[in-house]
Amino acid sequence: MANNQDLPKRASRSSKAAGEDLRVIGSSRQRVDVRGKVTGQTIYADDISLPRMAYCKILRSPHPHAVIRNIDVSRAQAHPGVYLVLTGKDLPIEYGILPVSQDETALCVDRVRHVGDPVAAVIAREELTAFEALDLIDVEYEILPTISDPEEALATPEPRLHDYGEEGNIHKRVSFEFGDVDKGFAEADEILEDLFFYQGSTHLAMEQHASVAIKDREGKLTLWTSTQVPHYLHRSLAKVLELPAGHIRVIATPNGGGFGGKSDPLNHEIIVCKAALLLGRPVKISLTREEVFYCHRGRHPVLMKFKVGVKKDGTIKALDLQTLIDGGGYGSFGVASTFYTGALQTTAYHVERFKFRACRTFTNKPPCGPKRGHGTPQPRFGQEVQMDKIAERLGIDPAELRLRTAVKPNELTANFLQLGTVGLEQCIRRVVDMSGWKDKFRKLPEGRGVGLACSCYLTGAGLSIYWNKMPHSGIQLKLDRSGGVTLQAGTTEIGQGSDDVLAAIVAEILGLQTVDIRVYSGDTDLGPVDLGSYSSRVTLMAGNAAVQAAERAKAMLAEAVAEKLQVPKERLRFADNAVFDTAAPEKRVTFPEAVCLGESRFGTIGTVGSYWPPKMPAAQYKGGGVGTSPTYTYSAAVAEVEVNPATGWIRVVKIWNTHDLGRALNPTIALGQVEGSIYMGLGEALMEEQEFRRLPKKLSHALVHKFPSILEYKSPTSLDMPEIFTEFVEGPDPRGPFGAKEVGQGPLLPIMPAVANAVYDAVGVRIDEVPITPEKILKALAEKRAGREPRYGPTHFPEISWPEALRVPPPWEGGDGRAINETPKERKPRVEKEAVLKP
């Protein structure tokens, strides 16, 4: 346990209300998995080494777009030390994370769609041998024209990258109108139109993906791998390898960071399984950093057009948002991401009428997918910068404008999202106080400024990515006579602290310490299904399942102990590794004794818990499942920056942040999640870019990742971090375990717009895109000096042929959550097909 006087003063260290007698929950403590991490004992996927293990290397496409005419592997196959060479024909079955986008094969069969697409795999005794043999594979390609960005995709319907999707190279288009926005604009006093661009970025987890597969002694398949979604991977393996899922075991090793980058089933995972099955020996792959950039699934680059109509008092009468999304070469989570570029635009500020149209295109680049905040940081950036512009136009303080328009607890939004507890107002008020906002905003000397932004995020997606009626999370507990408690879960520990949260919940309920709980997570053989470590869902969903499992076990023990001690079971308290009578605490049994009594009474003690998100009947329209969540979190942040007007050089000096997380189950971990989110947000705000380069077309058809290295993909170092001041805004949410909501993603969202707004306060220029670099600031300053619009950002949004919008009147216009122009007949089957959608 931490010594409290050593703790820093950046945030509250205890999250308990007066009078609450919680022993574990709410206290800062060592996380359960930490000893292995500080001693080097934690076994990550690449640390696994097995007798007779062979190494796999993947030959990747050097072409951004081509047809594979022929592959000759004979020279590679004959190379000494090579055991096996695989090509697309060995793994032809398509898969993908979403049922609607089954568009990947583990090795490309007849087409490559980006540089880095896997073409063949060599399995050899030595990794060096496998690498050398890659050069001995002869592939004949027929080069195809390439698409480097969404506008080019719109203009180039042929050749199509995929033969599914909307049309041409448009993967997905959505169009909604919640209330007549034209009427809203007509009632507005001011109308603002702004264009924003949000550059793509990648997760850059410190651990490069690695996997080891074996055909075990029963002839079944086991895969150890760095994945955030063992369950979804399990399903994909069964499909592609055509094996009964029950004969496959996926073990998600502790991830050396995930951030969304390990939440797709990935080709190398399938390849090593196939190789292990064919060779009958363990096969390992450990990706290079460059290959990790090709796996990607990171933040989508998004071009956005925001048109907003407001009253003089700030009331948002109408918002019309269009987004154009660069999807890369495959679907990944893209259909969900497409919805997410608009779904949460109504959950922070009350928007009376909302029109939202989004379009995701295919391009010849590695596929984009979910990165921390999945699809929502991009429009959040636009909305928060636009709020700053609105405030200036109306002459209202930006904090005041947000307070006036903030959503209320339990509100049903224009797009029928059911909110839960809402701490946004408190977040704003506290961050304004902490940062000294009122003394700084528009008052600091030239070159120094402050900016404010807020955000909202899901606590777990309301729907699974595939349609089913089963629980989203399950927990299994086993109590044994020694007093040992074993917790089995399908969750993956990706560094976020999920093992600790689950152990803490069980420990609190059973009156134990976390050290008394053994956690086995991420193993499809051992634990019940959990959908995975994504969408900030684990604390709430698996946590609630843990509450249920622990309460069931507690009830059994209580009954047996009550009988033994001859006291009413309602009077029993589980605490301090004992069970005692609250009226006469000397009447007690130790916890192991309690288990023995329980076992004597009921037989072996094992309980399970399940969690289904609450039914969300509100959004009946097609696509209405996206953005639903059991509850939402809120954040507010103030950034203080220094900008050098001569060079445009920008330095973020301080960040103040408040986050409404319901309750911090372990304040040390919660603070780490907040600070880590801010860190990643600063990276995106200032320097991180997944950038591509097309070589001169008359000399080359190359379209390559500009810098697929950890040196040139700029990730902030210890010297680049500002001071951060964090405060949790707590108010337990009844939907969360012990009131907890998410904390791992939401605090990232306000950082980018807060920095942009601070730059404007500092030097009076708008940077309407991220990253916000010195070059862009200097260009905007030059515009300002020349008397033109003091701005750097996109200047046009292309014409897109949108489908007719689904028209759904908002609740306050008598809407019932159904689209008035959607016939139930065609709706029903499509709803199931697209019952997708999660971050």
Place this chain on the structure above:
Amino acid sequence: MMRLPLFEFRMPRTGEEVARILDGEGSNAMVLAGGTDLLPNMKRRQQVPRTLISLRHVEGLSGAQLDHGSARLGPCLTLTEIARDARFRNGCSALSQAASLVATPHIRNVATLGGNICLDTRCAYYDQNYEWRKAINFCKKKDGEICWVATGSPKCMAVSSTDTAPALIALGASVRLRSRSEERDIPLADLYNNDGMNYLTRRPNEILTEIRLGSLHGWKSTYWKLRRRGSFDFPVLSVAAAVRLSKGGVVEEARIVLGAVASRPLVATEAAKFLVGRPLDRESIEQAGTLTAKLAKPLDNTDFDMSWRKKVAAEFVNYALRELRGDDMRAQRLEVTRYLPDVNAD
């Protein structure tokens, strides 16, 4: 995981032995000092020497001798040793600062002065894995025909990215090169060609054995480095400046060197000449900045926008000269480096 290619490994004990091996192997052999530049290049198959000659046990390549008149530095001095050594803080603080701003503390612990001086030129089209370079059909510098930075260019445009060389040139350093048959001393500035491929005038059979500094009595020097982050990154622009001022503050002698904006460090002769006989006032500093920045021809093959790098060059000359004049530049240092570099002091 990335693996090194196979190589033959030699561990000679004397400079003579090194020279003998180099004489036999020529450009098939490369010397391995710290290895922080060479080994990544080998893993990426940019450099694939048949023979590696370890300098680890070669006598006489380490250590620094400073007399009041001059200094002799061993090429195998690590950058950490230079950054920590208080003797480098006065006249040659440019060297101390440059060394302390290279890469990261871990790399400075093994990277050597000689290695940094001979650092391979860098380029966005070259410092990539084998597979990536295959995707652009390689480039002129390695395995290809075209320089993708400037496709019409007859020569390679890779960028000189050494931090210590501009500083040492500003300090008037010379280097000693040794082959089996001869030993020669040349000004460090003459070690470089403005050609990304043949960026060194060192012959394949020569080894750098010593770095020499003349008397620095009365000199003040400084080094400013531009890079995206507070550590790791190579310079995308650097300014090393040294001046000798009269008691009245008039420039008696000056040297200004630009780094990371060409295939070699660029000596700003005109700007230095202009300063002689003038005080370091606002006008002369600005003029020197303009004259120096004129030389900078950054291209689109490093981090940051090339035109921005050129714009910032004058500003950085300004910082350097103001610092040499005695202005308190700690705020600007903090802005650029994110910490005040004297934290390296023991």
Place this chain on the structure above:
Amino acid sequence: MTQTRLPAESEKTAHIRIALNGEEVDVSFAPYKTLLEILREDLGHTGTKHGCELGECGACAVILDGEPVLSCLVLALECDGRNVITIEGLASNGELHPIQEAFANLGGSQCGYCTPGMILTAKALLDRTPHPSHDQIREALSGNLCRCTGYLQIFDSVEAAIAQISERKRTGELK
């Protein structure tokens, strides 16, 4: 599942002896390997991680002859007779080193992947400079990337360890 694979005899053409965490060990290995590779593959010390193998991240940092270095950029062939400390060498008699303890207590480790390199770098700093300033800590750790924490809890951890180390040294628990 942590058995160390025994490489075929033909691969082991190089041989060195090093002091690994205070113990003399002999190791035979393929001569192209770096210190990182022999630690992880030939000596079973998988506590040392790797995130790039090119010296660009700091995950593989170990202490070599008293200084933190990147094991991915050191040829194993150049390590004969040298002193290597890895994360496995920090705890003694089952007791965590104060730096490990502080990282565990104060959120210095989330996913844990940068942690061994980070802790060893901090140890080398505190061995050389027992009472570093906040800026010295930031600078000393600037070669270790972390994507989880935002570094601040790592700074907290190092700062908390300083006092602990002094205390344990005073009581003679730590040499």
